[in-house]
Amino acid sequence: MDAFGTWAEIARFNSWWQVLTCYGLYMIPISIILKGKPFLEQYAYGLIAMGLLEFGGYYFETSYAYPDNLVEETFGIRNFALAMALFFAVYFPLGNWVVGKIHGFIVPERNPSA
Numbered sequence: 001m002d003a004f005g006t007w008a009e010i011a012r013f014n015s016w017w018q019v020l021t022c023y024g025l026y027m028i029p030i031s032i033i034l035k036g037k038p039f040l041e042q043y044a045y046g047l048i049a050m051g052l053l054e055f056g057g058y059y060f061e062t063s064y065a066y067p068d069n070l071v072e073e074t075f076g077i078r079n080f081a082l083a084m085a086l087f088f089a090v091y092f093p094l095g096n097w098v099v100g101k102i103h104g105f106i107v108p109e110r111n112p113s114a
Contacts, residue, residue, distance in 0.1 A: 042096060050088045
């Protein structure tokens with residue numbers, strides 16, 4: 001998403017290593033913690049997690065939002081971080097659903113009564 005955000009001139013991380021820390025050390029562990037909860041509950045907790053991440057990224061200036069980007073033009077400059085958090089929060093339940101489907105395909109559930 002960082003590459004897409006840079007290409008589309010929406011937003012980007014200021015350092016390459018932030019991709020690893022954001023996804024690998026922040027989002028994946030949160031996703032694992034949320035695994036098994038209902039979709040909307042995962043989204044709600046994900047929204048809190050992404051809200052803190054987005055707020056921190058722009059507050060500490062470790063993320064850069066391109067001026068007059070598509071999100072700002074659509075939702076307004078004051079709603080940029082909120083729009084980003086609302087969008088990225090869906091990664092938690094969607095990611096867990098995709099991983100569950102892939103796991104079910106690779107390791108089919110055994111039916112003991114068959």
